[in-house]
Amino acid sequence: MAEQQEREELLKEAKTWLKTPYIAEGRVKGAGTDCGLFILQSFENIGLLPHIKIPHYPIDIAANCAVPMYLNKIKEYCTEVDKAIPGDIIVYKFEGSKVPHHAAILYSDEYIIHSHVKTGVTLSNRKGFKKYEVGIYRFNKWI
Template identity: 40%
Template sequence: MTTREAVVDEAMTWLRTPYHHMARVKGGGADCATLLLEVYHAVGLLPKIDVGYYPQDWHFHRDDERYLGWVKQYARRTDNPRPGDIALFKFGRCVSHGAIVTGWPNLIHSYFRLGCVLGSADDGELQGRLDSHWTLFED
């Protein structure tokens, strides 16, 4: 199994985990940021990262690219999203939602109304909000 496949497989084990701001417990709760952190940590691509406290609605009141800043520390931008990569979306004034690509435009993400689900960047509230794609992989 490739590391990309391992990322998607690990993300799949988080499906049906309820949305819970700042939680990091598979089956118990996760938000879109903590889901990514836990999945990439589980497959060995990231160390355990503490991002500190962040209010749930921080992105509606700031132009600060906090979420994008976290991603930029560990990933690089890509124009060719592949399984295991990250898709970032804008809600409010800045990038504020992330998802794991399973096969573009399909993805796994934790969304406040749905919890951790399979979805598509072309449907629902994600449609038209794509900002960029990022990868932690060298290939």
């Protein structure tokens, strides 16, 4: 499958997760997922990644962990780039956090799709999260 087709399949798959509630460490469409496992499972569901087992992590990992474990896991499969295109992963660090701890898939130039604590998997306007962006990452196969 060509890169553009893979990106389109990823976005199509991600959209099928809309309204899935936020559940820390969850990765079940319709039942519950967190931001990282939503992204990981979307890649897995379309065959871009094998099943990757993620060890338990505390829900307050961003506030109490000095090691950027979340970002380090993304870097195992992705490379940082300067400009995002749909299908890329955007990483965030919110106020009060020691390390980056949230990520979304760029859905379009204007929207991201992500699992948010308050809304579950949703489409959000990228502008509302822009000030928290700390990196844009592209799946290594697409580099």
